[in-house]
Amino acid sequence: MLEQVMADNGFPVPLVEGGDCRVFQFHSGTGEGIMTQYDLFPGVSLMYNDFHMESYDSAFRTTEDLLCIDYCRQGRMEYPAGPDAYSYVEAGDLKLDRRLEHQGHFTFPLAHYHGITVGFALPQAAQSLKEWIREFPVDLVRLQNKFCSSRHPKVLHGAPSIDHIFQELYAVPEQIKIPYFRIKVLELLLYLDALELPKDAEKPYFYKSQVEKVKAVHRLLTGELERHYTIAELSERFSVPATALKECFKSIYGQPINTYMRNFRMDQAALLLQQGDGVAEKLLALRRKLHTPVAADEEFDTQFLLQFPHGGGNAGLGQEQLVGGLVDRTAFGDLHHICQLLKGHWIVSFLQN
Numbered sequence: 001m002l003e004q005v006m007a008d009n010g011f012p013v014p015l016v017e018g019g020d021c022r023v024f025q026f027h028s029g030t031g032e033g034i035m036t037q038y039d040l041f042p043g044v045s046l047m048y049n050d051f052h053m054e055s056y057d058s059a060f061r062t063t064e065d066l067l068c069i070d071y072c073r074q075g076r077m078e079y080p081a082g083p084d085a086y087s088y089v090e091a092g093d094l095k096l097d098r099r100l101e102h103q104g105h106f107t108f109p110l111a112h113y114h115g116i117t118v119g120f121a122l123p124q125a126a127q128s129l130k131e132w133i134r135e136f137p138v139d140l141v142r143l144q145n146k147f148c149s150s151r152h153p154k155v156l157h158g159a160p161s162i163d164h165i166f167q168e169l170y171a172v173p174e175q176i177k178i179p180y181f182r183i184k185v186l187e188l189l190l191y192l193d194a195l196e197l198p199k200d201a202e203k204p205y206f207y208k209s210q211v212e213k214v215k216a217v218h219r220l221l222t223g224e225l226e227r228h229y230t231i232a233e234l235s236e237r238f239s240v241p242a243t244a245l246k247e248c249f250k251s252i253y254g255q256p257i258n259t260y261m262r263n264f265r266m267d268q269a270a271l272l273l274q275q276g277d278g279v280a281e282k283l284l285a286l287r288r289k290l291h292t293p294v295a296a297d298e299e300f301d302t303q304f305l306l307q308f309p310h311g312g313g314n315a316g317l318g319q320e321q322l323v324g325g326l327v328d329r330t331a332f333g334d335l336h337h338i339c340q341l342l343k344g345h346w347i348v349s350f351l352q353n
Contacts, residue, residue, distance in 0.1 A: 020178055030054035031111065038181055041132055043124030046169075046181050047117040051075075055107045062099055067120040067144045069188065070095040071166045075113035076254055077106065079153055081205035088203065088251050089155055094162050097153035098144065109252050116166055118185055132182075138189040147192070155203045161191060206248045213238045214248045221261055225268060231257065 014022040020040075026033040031053030038046045049070075072089045080101050081087040088109070089095050120126075126140040147154050156162070165188055172180050206214075217234050234257075235242040249257050 026051070026053075026056060028053050028056045030056075033113075038178065040178065040182050040185060041125065042128040043121040043126075044128065044185065045119050046185065047119065049113065049115050049117060051108060051113045052111065053108060054111045055105060057105055058103050060099065060102045062102075065122040066099045067122060067125075067140060067148065068097055068099050069118045069192075070097075070115060071117075071162065072113070072115040073166065073170075074115075076109050076252070077113050078109060078211075078252070079106070079155075080104075081152055081203075084208040085205045086208065086211050087155060087205040090157075090254060092158065092163055093203070094156040094159055095153045096147040096156075098148050098151070100151045101153070110254065116169060118188060133186065136186070138193045140189075143189065143193055146197075156197075157203050159195065165191065204247075204251065206251065210240065210244065210248055211252065213240050214245065214252060217245065217249065217257075218253065221257070222264060225265055 012024055015025045016023040020038055022037050024035040033051030033053060036048040040046055072091055072093045074091055077089045078086050079089060120140055122140055129136050169184055217238055231242050235245055253260050
């Protein structure tokens with residue numbers, strides 16, 4: 001049933017198909033995505049979603065009565081939260097809807113999205129669950145009414161046990177996949193049926209005009225890496241209150257502006273260094289260490305040491321100065337100086353304890 005709904009409403013022809021599994025491939029001008037679908041019961045399916053793209057134009061429309069549950073494992077996705085309003089799914093969030101607003105332009109602000117979708121085609125799914133599991137207490141229609149009373153999705157943020165239910169679906173032996181998926185779907189339905197919805201469970205939303213301005217801020221910042229803009233400058237330039245700018249930027253891109261740009265600059269510096277000598281990998285490893293909390297009485301497992309190429313220099317120059325110097329240069333967008341520091345004047349030694 002679900003595969004027919006997908007075939008009739010804008011889904012591509014399966015790339016690979018066999019037994020209870022089929023694989024769909026999606027393309028856009030910004031990348032591609034893969035969706036792997038498993039049929040569990042008549043009218044019930046589970047899909048793994050792996051997209052590496054910035055956006056996708058969906059032609060999906062349906063008149064069928066659906067209940068779809070989307071879990072985000074990694075990345076972010078923008079979705080319509082009302083008339084001219086948007087909100088954002090992030091890692092750990094659960095999105096429930098009837099796919100009534102599933103056509104149009106979808107954006108992945110971090111250029112990737114990974115997660116799982118569990119889909120139910122009512123009333124066939126409700127009937128098949130009754131036939132497969134006698135006295136199963138969950139009423140799918142009641143569950144749909146509980147979470148999908150409007151056309152727009154409901155997103156649950158920070159709901160307890162959600163990660164536990166879905167993360168286990170990423171480590172299933174091939175020979176038990178279908179029966180294991182069935183058990184986990186039943187567990188999910190029982191969990192959602194018993195879940196009490198707090199008033200503040202839903203994600204905040206932002207109006208289209210505000211989102212467009214914040215995306216323009218992002219284009220400016222990422223297009224002029226040598227320039228450091230203050231929040232006040234950005235607020236005045238784009239006519240967005242500073243507090244609203246910070247909140248909306250973090251919702252779209254997952255981090256405060258300064259943190260996001262520091263990481264972005266470090267990534268760009270690493271790209272500039274990719275010339276086969278291994279320095280880029282060391283810089284990326286350094287970045288991971290920079291964002292790993294370390295207790296005062298602990299030491300890094302990995303050390304970065306500085307040496308002059310010809311034995312000169314200050315022997316007492318240590319790891320803290322290296323890290324501090326790189327962070328300072330990165331924060332102010334001095335990418336060329338980073339390249340010179342790491343490639344022209346210094347040899348970075350990567351030592352494992």
